[in-house]
Amino acid sequence: MSMRKRLSATLACTALLLAGCVQPWQRFQPGEDQSALVARFGPPREVYDLPDGGKRLMWPTQPMGEVTTAADIDRTGKVVSLRQVLQPNEFYKAQIGQWTKRDVLVNFGRPVETSYFPLMKREVWTYRYLEDNVWYLLYSFYFDDQGILRLTQKTPDPLHEPDRNRFGF
Template sequence: MNTFHTTTIRRTVRGALSGLVVWALTGCMGIPERIDPGTPRAQIEERLGTPTAEYPLPDGRRLQYSRQPGGQQVYNLDLDASGRLRRVEQVMDINWLQRNIALDRWSRADVLQNLGRPALIERVASFRGDVWTYRFLEANSPHQAHLHIDPEGVVRKLMFTDEATRDDPPDRM
């Protein structure tokens, strides 16, 4: 191998490793679960950036960091009245969804405050209203949660399906 090819390969490998290190470091810093309780809002936003949504709570504020539509997580960071982190919760989890979504009681506003904007909004012939779809992982397998919201803005039904991927055989899609 000549010197040009050896140098090019070394530069490529070095660049890829540098990129991997930067990605790993920024990825670790951008994980909401790794922010300690009591952290002030300014430090949270310094590490995570601007939240995708923000909501008032009775005793503070909720900063929401959603990775929908492409990702499969939604993180709610609840701040106390002084603007310090009280709690971090990743809500795109089948147990959380089943335990917390209150059918016939949750409104569209409740859905937004807890889950954020959906990955997809669509309609189906068998329901009069919108179906909001959220992506999540369960045992490293991609799934979807479908919330049926009637024209009055009330959640009437919650369904779960497997998410079809490009690697699925044609009979599964």
């Protein structure tokens, strides 16, 4: 086999392997109709109104999963963007002192867990996610009594701690 044919065969195999790595939200292009998304993912579990008159559709895998696919749809029902929102570059968009519970809800969906710390006077919403496809983490948003975001924090997810069951619990 000639060098050119071997190179072509190698490139073709590599392309096939990489095609299998494409995430579901990467298979759609802006301008497609939202019905194509619903046909592929099923009905969204969460729907939020956006300020421009569009909608955000969400397909979360919480409480045990680490992925929430979010699609922004314009007024005409066309896809504006489609992405996985439970990841650092999305979390880091949250603005301390400006974002409210509503902003977090619309951007990330319902949290996997909510709690209240009375000494801090903070309500905490927590999301499970996978960072860099390696680290299972929790990302938490802390709100004051007026519902304003005051603090964010990421911590290891105890669900995936290797020594979690060493005492039989």
